[in-house]
Amino acid sequence: MDLAQGGPATALGVPSIDVAAVLPLLIVFTAGAVGVLLEAVLPRNQRWPAQVALSLTSVVGAGVALAVYVTGDFESTTTFRAEEASSGALAVDTPALFLWGTLLVLGLLALLLIADRSVEPGGAFVSKAALRGGAAGGTDTLTKEQTFTGMQTEVFPLTLFALGGMMTFCAANDLLTMFIALEVLSLPLYLMCGLARRRRLISQEAAVKYFLLGAFASAFFLYGLGLLYGYAGSVKLADIAVAAQGTDRSDTLLFAGLGLLAIGLLFKGSVGPFHTWTPDVYQGAPTPVTAFMAACTKVAAFGGLLRVLTVSFESTSWEWRSVLSVVAVVSMAIGAILGLTQRDVKRMIAYSSIAHAGFLVVGAMALTEDGLSATLFYLLAYGFTTLAAFGVVSLVRDSSGEATDLSAWAGLAKRSPLVAATFTVLLLALAGIPLTSGFVGKFAVFEAALSDGMAPLVVIALVASAIAAFYYLRVVVLMYFSEPAPDGPAVTVPGVFTTTAIAVGTIATLVLGIVPTFALDWASAGGFVF
Amino acid sequence: MTPTYYLLLSALLFTIGVVGVLVRRNAIVVFMCIELMLNAVNLTLVTFARINGELDGQVMAFFVMVVAAAEVVVGLAIIMAIFKSRRSASVDDTNLLKY
Numbered sequence: 001m002d003l004a005q006g007g008p009a010t011a012l013g014v015p016s017i018d019v020a021a022v023l024p025l026l027i028v029f030t031a032g033a034v035g036v037l038l039e040a041v042l043p044r045n046q047r048w049p050a051q052v053a054l055s056l057t058s059v060v061g062a063g064v065a066l067a068v069y070v071t072g073d074f075e076s077t078t079t080f081r082a083e084e085a086s087s088g089a090l091a092v093d094t095p096a097l098f099l100w101g102t103l104l105v106l107g108l109l110a111l112l113l114i115a116d117r118s119v120e121p122g123g124a125f126v127s128k129a130a131l132r133g134g135a136a137g138g139t140d141t142l143t144k145e146q147t148f149t150g151m152q153t154e155v156f157p158l159t160l161f162a163l164g165g166m167m168t169f170c171a172a173n174d175l176l177t178m179f180i181a182l183e184v185l186s187l188p189l190y191l192m193c194g195l196a197r198r199r200r201l202i203s204q205e206a207a208v209k210y211f212l213l214g215a216f217a218s219a220f221f222l223y224g225l226g227l228l229y230g231y232a233g234s235v236k237l238a239d240i241a242v243a244a245q246g247t248d249r250s251d252t253l254l255f256a257g258l259g260l261l262a263i264g265l266l267f268k269g270s271v272g273p274f275h276t277w278t279p280d281v282y283q284g285a286p287t288p289v290t291a292f293m294a295a296c297t298k299v300a301a302f303g304g305l306l307r308v309l310t311v312s313f314e315s316t317s318w319e320w321r322s323v324l325s326v327v328a329v330v331s332m333a334i335g336a337i338l339g340l341t342q343r344d345v346k347r348m349i350a351y352s353s354i355a356h357a358g359f360l361v362v363g364a365m366a367l368t369e370d371g372l373s374a375t376l377f378y379l380l381a382y383g384f385t386t387l388a389a390f391g392v393v394s395l396v397r398d399s400s401g402e403a404t405d406l407s408a409w410a411g412l413a414k415r416s417p418l419v420a421a422t423f424t425v426l427l428l429a430l431a432g433i434p435l436t437s438g439f440v441g442k443f444a445v446f447e448a449a450l451s452d453g454m455a456p457l458v459v460i461a462l463v464a465s466a467i468a469a470f471y472y473l474r475v476v477v478l479m480y481f482s483e484p485a486p487d488g489p490a491v492t493v494p495g496v497f498t499t500t501a502i503a504v505g506t507i508a509t510l511v512l513g514i515v516p517t518f519a520l521d522w523a524s525a526g527g528f529v530f
Numbered sequence: 531m532t533p534t535y536y537l538l539l540s541a542l543l544f545t546i547g548v549v550g551v552l553v554r555r556n557a558i559v560v561f562m563c564i565e566l567m568l569n570a571v572n573l574t575l576v577t578f579a580r581i582n583g584e585l586d587g588q589v590m591a592f593f594v595m596v597v598a599a600a601e602v603v604v605g606l607a608i609i610m611a612i613f614k615s616r617r618s619a620s621v622d623d624t625n626l627l628k629y
Contacts, residue, residue: 176590183597187604194608202626204612211608212560212621215601216551219567222594223544226574230537233582235590280627 020069021092024062024100025171028164031058035157048123051156052115058160059111063104070097091173091307094526098376099170099303101522103296106383107163109501110292113391114155118495120401124286124394125152126197152195158188159292166296170303175225175235175261178304182221182268185300186214189293196286198401206284213277214267221264227257240312258313258320265308269301270350271357272331279342282350287402290346291390294353295383298360302379306364306372311528314367324365325457331358332464339471345393345404348471349386352430355468356382362461363445366452373524374444380519381437381512385429388505391498392423396489403489409475411484416491420479422506427476429509431469437512444520536577543570557609557619561602568598 019026031054038050090096117123165185172178194207229235231253232243244254263274270278282290313320335355342348360382363375396403396412396419403409413420429436442465446458494502512519543566550563572591579587613619 176593180593180597183600187600190604190608194611201615204608204615205626207608208557208612208621209627211605212551212557212564215561215564215605216567219544219547219564219571222568222571223574225590226540226571226578229575229587229590230578230581233578233584234586284627 015088018092020072022090023065023069024104025090025164025167027058027062027065028160028167031055032157032160032164035160036154039154039157047153048115048117051153052111055111055156055160056108056115059104059108059163063101063108066097066100066104070101089173089177090168090171091529092171093529095303095306095372095376095528096171098523098525099299099379100167102299102376102380102383103163103166103170106295106299106387107159107166107292109384109387109504110288110295111156111159112497112501113288113291113387113394114159116288116495116497116501119394119397119492119498120197123152124197124288125155125195126200155192155195155289158192161185162188162192162292163296166300169300170307172304172307173237175228175237175240175308178308179218179222179225182218182264182304185297186218186268189289189297190214192289192292193281193285195289196284199284202284203286206281209284210277210281217264217267217274220260220267224257224259224261224264227253227260231257237308237311241315244313245315254316255319258316259323261308262305262320262324265301265305266327266361269298269305269357269360270354271361272327272329272334272354275331275334275354275357278354279347279350282353283344283346283404287346287390287394291387294349294390295387298353298357299379299383302357302360302364302375305361306375307528309364310367310372317365317367321365324361325454328358328361328365328457329460331355331361332461333358336464336467339468342471343406345406345409345475346390348406348475349389349393349430352468352472353386355464356430358464359442359445359461362449362454362457365457366448366454368448368452369524369527370444370448371452372527373520374441374448376523377512377516377520378441378445380523381429381441381509384505384508384512385426385436385438388502388509389423389426389430391502391505392419392426394498395419395492395494397492398487398489406475406478408485408489410478410482411488412479412491414484415488419491422502423479424476425506426509427472429513431472432465433469435510435513437509437516440513440516440520533577533581536573536580540570540573540577543567543573555620555622557612557621558606560621561605561609565598565602568594 035051035054038054039047042050162185165181168181169178169185172181190207190211193210194204196203225235228240231249232240243249266272267274282294285293332355335351335358339348339351339355342351360375360378363371363378393404394402396409398408425436429438432438432442446461450458547563547567547570551560554560554563572594575587575591579585609619616623
């Protein structure tokens with residue numbers, strides 16, 4: 001990536017690429033490009049099976065490539081080097097490999113949810129993205145075109161591009177690669193938000209809001225990149241770290257740059273005061289896309305944040321830690337308190353994700369090995385749980401589509417004990433009750449923060465999780481101890497795709513809660529290289 | 531003329547963009563203000579490249595331009611879609627989702 005090493009063109013050599021290390025990435029991006037071609041050449045009725053087969057195979061294939069690389073004699077490396085002495089554009093190290101694995105598994109489950117056509121006839125995606133919305137408020141009667149059971153199959157290549165962008169984002173070793181990856185993951189997501197078959201108006205509204213705010217935040221990220229380039233003379237994370245240790249440069253550039261960069265990263269992770277898009281977008285987007293965003297975007301955003309903080313800004317941690325602590329507290333408070341007032345189950349999980357983002361920031365701030373592995377484990381555990389939770393949300397339906405209002409969930413256990421039990425397990429995991437992955441994740445993160453001298457923050461985090469537990473348990477009580485409404489929603493019996501996604505998510509939640517050691521070992525296998 | 535003036539100019543342009551995003555009501559204009567922010571950063575990058583006497587910053591400006599172009603494609607598509615259903619591109623009218 002050293003496109004011009006300070007002058008003469010002789011510095012431009014052929015970059016050396018460690019293909020084995022980046023094979024998962026190449027597979028995902030290639031499949032995305034092939035998916036776009038399929039969209040152009042195949043007749044409409046063949047697109048769905050072809051796209052599903054292509055995207056599932058490619059994600060599994062990328063996972064196999066990753067597994068082969070990891071079990072082989074691998075060494076943490078940076079790749080795409082222009083010359084041997086400099087570090088490359090991608091750092092394929094142990095945390096990056098762990099995050100890639102996490103993203104691929106979660107992405108596979110999200111693809112299963114996206115591909116499902118049994119819950120909503122024809123799938124959750126409209127066949128033409130530009131279709132008008134129905135009546136105001138979005139509780140619409142479907143138009144003839146919307147009921148046409150064709151499905152927007154472009155969503156599959158879009159998902160693959162977003163997934164590839166996320167994987168690049170976690171491994172980016174310089175800020176420019178990180179910015180490009182940020183856009184590659186964001187742009188498909190903006191589009192996917194606007195594709196819901198039902199409630200077209202709120203779906204389109206979610207897309208507009210996400211797009212405008214997301215572009216706004218990435219402009220901040222970019223300005224941070226510009227200022228740090230001025231500070232360090234390079235956008236490589238390692239060079240910024242070296243520059244930050246010297247004191248003869250302008251601190252203004254460093255901290256203004258870090259602040260603006262952090263805004264962009266925290267926005268994507270839906271943290272604290274930069275969360276305003278989260279509830280609206282989670283509610284308006286089609287539920288499978290929400291599941292994908294909630295699980296995978298969070299993994300990518302925190303992977304990037306961890307890398308930037310650990311690699312570039314460790315030496316200045318005394319300066320920024322207090323600011324980031326405030327952000328974490330604000331995030332936990334907003335998530336826990338505003339979550340109490342929600343009447344819509346998707347919005348409630350969105351506020352829960354804001355609270356969880358606060359906990360993750362606490363873990364990311366502890367710049368120790370424990371902090372790193374705890375945060376990575378937390379991301380894995382949270383991803384499975386939230387993905388399965390949105391899967392369950394997509395099952396409870398009435399005549400106008402998904403019944404997301406909490407009142408519709410009253411007495412669900414009487415009508416559908418299995419769904420209610422699954423959702424209970426997932427809510428308990430989100431609340432952090434022992435024997436679920438949420439508890440282990442929280443325990444690991446708080447322990448790491450405590451041993452790194454952040455006791456006050458841990459106390460606040462515990463209070464926040466106690467408050468948040470109230471609204472999870474309220475749903476459990478509602479499902480088990482209320483009488484179902486006579487005209488309440490029905491629980492759709494899901495097809496094999498959705499069933500698999502929910503089952504894997506729930507089982508992983510329990511397994512990671514009961515025997516978490518193996519995953520913790522993977523997460524703590526090594527640190528960042530740069 | 532020192533390069534610092536260009537940094538100040540780009541900070542000013544960036545600020546105008548931020549203020550524009552916050553106060554303007556038409557989605558297209560908001561979007562143009564975001565483009566202004568991106569281009570202000572380009573000016574910063576080029577100026578720092580000049581100060582440091584190297585080409586990295588200028589190359590990065592090209593990357594930013596490509597990204598901005600891709601963003602226009604996606605952004606205008608989304609704004610067109612919502613304009614078709616509402617006959618309005620005002621960000622005040624997109625108010626079904628709140629609280």
